[in-house]
Amino acid sequence: MSRGVVLITGASAGLGEEMARQFADLGYDLALCARRTERLDSLAEEIRARTGRRVETAALDVTDAHAVPTVFGGFADSFGTIDRVVVNAGLGKGAALGTGQADVNRATAMTNFVGALAQTEAALEIFRRQQRGHLVLISSISALRGMRKAMTTYAATKAGVAALAEGLRVERIPGVDVTVIYPGYIRSEMNAHVQQKTRFMVDTPTGVRSLVAAIEKRRAKAYVPAWPWVPIGFLLRVLPLSVIRRLT
Numbered sequence: 001m002s003r004g005v006v007l008i009t010g011a012s013a014g015l016g017e018e019m020a021r022q023f024a025d026l027g028y029d030l031a032l033c034a035r036r037t038e039r040l041d042s043l044a045e046e047i048r049a050r051t052g053r054r055v056e057t058a059a060l061d062v063t064d065a066h067a068v069p070t071v072f073g074g075f076a077d078s079f080g081t082i083d084r085v086v087v088n089a090g091l092g093k094g095a096a097l098g099t100g101q102a103d104v105n106r107a108t109a110m111t112n113f114v115g116a117l118a119q120t121e122a123a124l125e126i127f128r129r130q131q132r133g134h135l136v137l138i139s140s141i142s143a144l145r146g147m148r149k150a151m152t153t154y155a156a157t158k159a160g161v162a163a164l165a166e167g168l169r170v171e172r173i174p175g176v177d178v179t180v181i182y183p184g185y186i187r188s189e190m191n192a193h194v195q196q197k198t199r200f201m202v203d204t205p206t207g208v209r210s211l212v213a214a215i216e217k218r219r220a221k222a223y224v225p226a227w228p229w230v231p232i233g234f235l236l237r238v239l240p241l242s243v244i245r246r247l248t
Contacts, residue, residue: 005031009060016034020055022205033057033060037059085123085135105153112154116137116164137161138183141233141236184229
């Protein structure tokens with residue numbers, strides 16, 4: 001018997017790919033979407049063979065405002081319900097503002113924030129109709145403060161995602177739970193360029209276990225893994241900018 005249906009965007013790689021595996025292991029059926037359908041379909045076949053769970057896939061560019069509700073609605077019609085939507089698709093690209101790479105920053109902003117907004121709209125249409133659901137937005141520890149140079153736009157988009165979650169919690173939509181996750185350093189394709197010995201970096205399965213555990217508890221917000229990111233998160237919120245500048 002299925003524990004429910006989890007829809008995950010950006011599921012062809014990184015955190016999304018590992019979340020799909022771990023949610024399937026917990027007994028959930030999966031609705032997976034991403035731009036790269038070849039990798040997505042390979043993942044779906046692997047999960048079906050290993051767990052016997054129902055897995056459906058669809059191609060989706062989250063910056064396509066018309067495609068997002070169409071794909072989400074198609075999954076809802078096919079499964080009959082969507083119990084949880086994980087807004088995960090994102091880009092980690094960026095450049096210092098004013099250095100001639102506005103296109104890179106715009107792409108990150110369109111995917112990470114405008115795309116997240118489109119996903120949130122589509123998810124909540126389904127949840128309001130069902131009168132229940134769990135919306136999960138993947139932010140970043142970098143969202144807690146403004147970051148410099150290549151991180152400026154990325155951090156700003158993730159702060160926007162966190163603000164979306166908080167606004168929805170203030171609204172208190174009947175039957176709908178909202179969770180925002182602030183991952184620390186979890187190894188993924190997005191940060192593959194970072195040196196392997198980066199302090200506090202954990203491998204993808206370990207980091208995602210913490211992430212999935214927080215989602216399963218329907219936490220309002222969670223820093224993952226809890227150690228060391230809970231205390232670091234507190235410090236990031238209170239340290240003066242002069243210190244933040246030296247740390248980032």
